[in-house]
Amino acid sequence: MSKADYSVEDFILDPDFRAWILANDKEGRAYWENFLAEHPEKIADIKLARKLLIHLSKKKSGLASAAKEGMWLEISRQMSLEAQADKETKIVTLDSWSAIQQHNLAAEKKTKNAWRRKAAAILVLLGALGYLLARSITPEREESMPVVAETEVLQAPFGVKSTITLEDGSIVFLNSGSKITYTKGFTDTLRLLTLEGEAYFEVAHDPSRPFIVKTQSISTTALGTEFNVFSFPGEDISISLVKGEVLVNSDQAGLEQRLVPGQGVRASPESQDWERVDFDPDKVLSWMNxxxxxxxxxxxxxxxxxxxxxxxxxxxxxxxxxxxxxxxxxxxxxxxxxxxxxxxxxxxxxxxxxxxxxxxxxx
The missing domain is CATH 3.55.50.30 (Phage tail protein beta-alpha-beta fold)
Structure with a gap:
């Protein structure tokens, strides 16, 4: 079958597509970027397939039968063991995301209704795919030693931008010359990380564990939202909320500000200057495009x-x-x-x- 005739399910099952999205395959990257340019009508399906693949390891079971529910639990357990053994986080270059993101606004409108119709069928398909992935994990991984809490440092070198999927399913788009530091796996009550540089966060919803980004004297707390944080040395700190709601606190100034989409905070790291501002998303997020x-x-x-x-x-x-x-x-x-x-x-x-x-x- 020609890839031009692929459905979402076909993209998910295609090994070359999975290598591009999940393994940062260099040869595949050029092919799929050319494919996007030649077949813009497939942007919506590719965007959905990519999202489902990246989130596969964090999906919770919503299937009706107890057997399928058990299968999902086994998939989650095996994926966690594999991640602990490899001591690494999935990293996908920003190139594949950016190629799709260029068509994001138009694709979202076309995809929203299609997603509702396809969700049930795709979920079953993902269950089968996840089962096969879980079975491919070697016995040695199952016998790995218990995990001890450790500090994880993920950095995008100068000239490189990275997309990082955290253990809780949150996605971090890291600008070049930036890094995040956190306790691997977080804790049972808190998801805390420290940022140096600039990053865009898509936070996985988890009301029992607030997600906090610490940058110098400023803390940004979210339960499930999307926001950008800019904090390079010698520059003012900027927090810009795109979706959801966040609470921004200043340890130094003793201030806090609750933001809604389109609002931001600009603060000086060297003084108590603090102001709420409106921002232009096209300018703030220009680095991602x-x-x-x-x-x-x-x-x-x-x-x-x-x-x-x-x-x-x-x-x-x-x-x-x-x-x-x-x-x-x-x-x-x-x-x-x-x-x-x-x-x-x-x-x-x-x-x-x-x-x-x-x-x-x-x-």
Missing amino acids: KTLIFEKASFSKAGKKLEAWFGVELVFENSVPPSLHVSGKFVDESLENILKGLSYSSRFNYRIEGKKVYIQFNS
Whole structure:
């Protein structure tokens, strides 16, 4: 059967598709991105298939019979054992998510009704697929030693963005040069992690265990929601709520703010300055869509952003004009093209040598 005729079920069962979504298969990535471009009518089915695959290990049984319910419990147990033995979290590059996300708004409307009709049939199919996956786990994994609480540190190097699925099913989209730290498996009463850098969180709903993101003196608490946190060294902290509801607390200022979608908080890590703000989602989440935006940014700040974005080092061969600010929007552009665009307005020459970019400003 041609992949152009695939249904959601066919995508889930296709080994190449699963390798792309779950194993970060490099060869498959190029094929499926080309497929998305050639078959936009399949975006909705691919988006749904991807979501179901990623969440397979965290799905709870909703089947009627006791036998199927037991099967789901066994799947969950075996998946947990496998994760403990490997000591790793599923990591999917942002590329596959971003390719689908470009069509997200249109796809959501088309998928919503289709999901309700297909849910029952797909759930049974996923049960069978999960059963096969569980049976493939080797006996050695079942005999693994008891898990001792340990600290997990997950980091996206400069020039790389990552998508991380946590043990509770929450998804973290980690910007380059950022990292999260937490106790593996969390606790029975709390899901607490520390962020350095920038990340977007899709929090799995669990009222019995609040989800808290700690960044410097600011804590953001959510039960089930989606929000962005920006907290790079030397920059103001920004929390932006996209869906749901969060409570933001400042240990330093002794303040708290409950947010609804479209609202955010901007705080200075060095003082007690604190304000509630409205934000533009397209700007705040531009990094997730491979878009760089500079709005009257000092050249030093713009340079730091370029270093993190592309994993390079900027070397200034003479002084940066202190009054120089840059503006511009670059969608999925190369470093060469961005530097070329900025050089016209900022009057500098540049050369790229490996991972170093040499910049000299004109007199």
